[in-house]
Amino acid sequence: MAWIYDRGVIDGCFDKWIRLGWAGTGEPFEGFVDPELLIIETTHAGRYEGRILKAMLTWVRNFHDLINVQRLLHLIDAADTAVLGAVIDIAIQNGADPRLKTVLKYCKPNDTAEVLFKNGDEFGVYDKNQKEFARDEYLKWGLYCTMVEFYDDAMLDKKRVLKMNPLLAIRALIGPNIRSEILFALLNSARIHIKELSRQLGYAYSPVYKEIMSMASSGFISIEKFGRVNVLSLSKGFARYLSCLPV
Incomplete structure (x- = not known):
């Protein structure tokens, strides 16, 4: 390119x-x-x-x-x-x-x-x-290229990196996957519908929908119907938990 x-x-x-x-x-x-x-x-x-x-x-x-x-x-x-x-x-x-x-x-x-x-x-x-x-x-x-050195003395440790980057903290907890991306997005923008969420994340609708339904059945995500649209938000308790990461 x-x-x-x-x-x-x-x-x-x-x-x-x-x-x-x-x-x-x-x-x-x-x-x-x-x-x-x-x-x-x-x-x-x-x-x-x-x-x-x-x-x-x-x-x-x-x-x-x-x-x-x-x-x-x-x-x-x-x-x-x-x-x-x-x-x-x-x-x-x-x-x-x-x-x-x-x-x-x-x-x-x-x-x-x-x-x-x-x-x-x-x-x-x-x-x-x-x-x-x-x-x-x-x-x-x-x-x-002749460079193969690393910045061994100029990179923060993981704990400090996670404190500065909430998405990475969520990934450290549950893995670097679509579920982490969904949770981070909902932590920062409540009341969003699945189609818009999949567009923002760059994933196809089907895998996002599947993850949403799985987390909703576990009580991590709330789904409310507004007219013809189902909007998503984190359950209050789970949102508080994610906001505390990293511990």
Whole structure:
């Protein structure tokens, strides 16, 4: 996918990774950060700013269990899949959950190898160095790059990451799945109908409906009829419980 350079998007990614736990210089993004969408954006923006690509690589390795693979695959057409493939591959080699290999099936290496980072010097010395000393982990994906380090001393621990990101706290409790997305959405927007909820989440209507009915039968979700429309909200007790996460 073609990506047009936008410094504002790059700076936004910088702030969002700080919100997700990277101890970079600056203030964290104010508001909700969609982790899968940020991963997709960083496959492009990170080619112009190595620090955020390194932050993403570290985050995927450290917090792989908080990534919603199904949602990442839903967004993957917008990614630079060579970069995404390299990041996921390296993260798995360094301890990330092998279930992320599912993502690799949808990643395609570049047909012609190219230097990963696009901000080399005008004399071509940087590009020459990257090509000469490129790591096999990147060459596999049609990329020239020498970076495999992580921000081991510049990433917050999981407890602090969860305190800053309520969606991730819910995922840590019940798993990175469609149910977590539904609960987080209802925690932030009461009285919504199923069709609108499925549209917001980017899931088909049927799996959202199935999860809603399951949680309603357990008393976690209330369904009220307004005219011809069934609207959803969290039960009061369960909403209070979710609002306290992480404990």
